[in-house]
Amino acid sequence: MSELSNITEGAGLMTNGQPDSPKTQRRMSLPKNWGRCLLILVPYIWLLVLFLVPFIIVVKISLSDTAIAMPPYVPTFAWSEGWTGFWNMISGWDLENFTWLMEDDLYWKSYLSSLEIAVVSSLLALLIGYPIAYSMARAPSEWRPTLLMLIILPFWTSFLIRVYAWIGILKKEGLLNMALMHLGIIDDPLTILNTDIAVYIGIVYSYLPFMVLPLYSSLEKMDDSLLEAATDLGCSPFKAFWLITVPLSMPGILAGCFLVFIPAVGEFVIPDLLGGSNTLMIGKTLWVEFFSNRDWPVASAVAVILLILLVVPIVLFQRQQEKQQEKGA
Amino acid sequence: MNGSPNSGSGCNFAPWSDPKEKPLIRFDAVTKKFGDFVAIDNLNLKIYEREFFALLGPSGCGKTTLMRMLAGFEQPTMGSIMMRQQHLTDIPPHRRPVNMMFQSYALFPHMSVEQNIAFGLKQEKRPKAEIKDRVEEMIALVQLQAFAKRKPHQLSGGQRQRVALARSLAKKPKLLLLDEPLGALDRKLREQTQFELMTIQEKLGTTFVIVTHDQEEAMTVASRIALMDQGKLVQVSTPREIYETPNSRYVADFLGDVNIIGGHILGPDDKEDDIVQLAWHEDYAPLRIRLPQPVSFPEKGTERWVAVRPEKVRITKEYPTDTHNILKGKVLDIAYTGNISTYHVETEDGQIIKSQEANLEHLHRRAITWDDEVYVHWRAGGCVLLER
Ligand SMILES: Nc1ncnc2c1ncn2[C@@H]1O[C@H](COP(=O)(O)OP(=O)(O)OP(=O)(O)O)[C@@H](O)[C@H]1O
Ligand SMILES: [Mg+2]
Secondary structure (H helix, E strand, C coil), X not given: CHHHHHHHHHHHHHHHCCCCXXXXXXXXXXXXXXXXXXXXXXXXXXXHHHHHXXXXXXXXXXXXXXCCCCCCEECCCCHHHHHHHHHHHHHCCCCHHHHHHHHCHHHXXXXXXXXXXXXXXXXXXXXXXXXXXXXXXXXXXXXXXXXHHHHHHHHHCCHHHHHHHHHHHHCCCCHHHHHHHHCCCCCCCCCCCCCHHHHHHHHHHHHHHHHHHHHHHHHHHCCHHHHHHHHHCCCCHHHHXXXXXXXHCHHHHHHHHHHHHHHHHCXXXXXXXXXXXXXXXXXXHHHHHHHHCCCHHHHHHHHHHHHHHHHHHHHHHHHHHHHHHHHXX | CCCCCXXXXXXXXXXXXXXXXXXXXEEEEEEEEECXXXXXXXXXXXXXXXXXXXXXXXXXXXXXXXXXXXXXXXXXXXXXXXXXXXXXXXXXXXXXXXXXXXXXXXXXXXXXXXHHHHHHHHHCCCCHHHHHHHHHHHHHHCCCHHHCCCCHHHCCHHHHHHXXXXXXXXXXXXXXXXXXXXXXXXXXXXXXXXXXXXXXXXXXXXXXXXXXCCHHHHHHHCCEEEEEECCEEEXXXXXHHHHHCCCCHHHHHHCCCCEEEEEEEEEECCCCCCEEEEECCCCCCCEEEECCCCCCCCCCCCEEEEEECHHHCEEECCCCCCCCEEEEEEEEEEEXXXXXXXXXXXXXXXXXXXXXXXXXXXXXXXXXXCCCEEEEEECHHHEEEECC
């Protein structure tokens, strides 16, 4: 839940490209334009109710102890006890669950492996997405809306179904193995399903549009005459690509990488469906902790640490967006 | 009129009239088509070293296309472009000793002023110290010392334009192409930069090809002006020639203001034998035009036009003496533009003749006013006879 709202926040920044700068916010606080104040207040209330309050609840649970009860943790707050109840709850809190996370290497291994999978998937998505976005931006302008549509088209079917479909492609007697064997490229079916490779395929496939769209929007904005100017000044077309196109599409590259990386870190469905028993991802660990072990406090602690880990790239992402804003590009 | 170091009367820079001189650039029967559309139509042109060559013409006549073929961004459909002994068509744009200053400047937004200017030099892998010196020199030339570390978006339009100019000059190209380089500047800055361009040209000895919509600019800076129309060159001459002796009504009309009267050749004048008489109206005396030496008389009865610039047409209330062509008319309109006034005079047969006078007196002391009966007159040497 918590990371989800972060992603949408990030995506919002990406699509409208104009986050409110501190300056406009300061102007907002003037009582004169209360209408605009109200307008800006609505999303804040939304965030408060649907992001901050649930997050505080999660933090609260992470500080509690497990219990065989409903809900499965203590201490809880009882309205009937009033202030003393509140005080009892707070004094019952401790950091036990967090120390536990550090002691058991399952957790930090999951975090590390999640980060690794997310980083590698982002880079793979970049490698695949860049040529796609580039050729889209170079396509005749009357084709571009259709091409954009094609990129967005997968969203019209359920994410879950699309990931499921990959099982049919990747399994031993699946489409891919059949095709490869039919063509005589391999003799024995490859084991792809239930390995990390399948997880990479799933993540890259699922999040590719998030890579292609910001890349496309930054590449499309680029003025062709800049490349002409570069070649005019003695730069070969290939070098001009590295010296002009790549730096100028850097905002798109960063936005795309963050938009793939951030949701990929906490991804659960893909490793669960496509990954093997030894695919460690924090989303899966969290699920097991929450539903199989019914250890809500530890699960909450896992979620809190995950959020803290994600705050770093999110802040970096916003910094970069702001810098872009300052450039007025 | 000619402020250019090339075209001033004191200096005899005229390689185009020297048959021994080899041109720097030669267009041979160049045609450029976009689909079925002919943008450049069988064009022949020679541009010489150290020239300041101005391309003039209405919008869409193919000026930019011509430039882009020189820079290598477009290939001619037919014909060849030579630079000295080399076929330019075979050389990719990044290997041509040609630099172009884009009308949109095309500055690299992620690089500072310095980096933009150094870009071309870095591509040549010159030593670092040399690049640094050259960049400094260029920045000083366009007077942007205070802005060297800024990015293009932190500069004003005029400053960006100067960066673009410095960048295209930095590599000391043999040929520099400027596509409407001063289009975005105000009059003052424009004149200043024109002067700068001419100084740069004098210093570096580069050959310039410049596209402009501003005739005055072309007249000021160019050694020769080429007037284009629908992919063809209509006339290529020095500013003075193209203004004083246009080869067609189109040229005369495109450059500056002109009065054109059509008629038929009558024959030589009885008194002066280099003056031809043109019958233009059955009720009026023929017009008399002095022909350039050596005299070659057109055949009697052929259709010709006389073109006379408004500033060469005098206007008086009294019947003038010592002149060749006199028309009587009524003042229809007076356009006041500060330093000069343009009188629109309607002759008795309905022809409008424009006459320009310098405003020597204060406006309220002007002798001629609306609806006055006046004579407009000009000398035979002040007009030209046009074939088409
Ligand atoms: N890439 C192209 N495809 C099709 N037609 C083109 C292309 N480039 C130019 N043209 C056409 O060729 C003609 C000449 O264009 P060009 O840009 O050379 O005009 P120009 O003389 O520079 O005009 P302006 O003064 O308005 O800049 C125009 O009619 C234009 O529409
Ligand atoms: Mg043009």
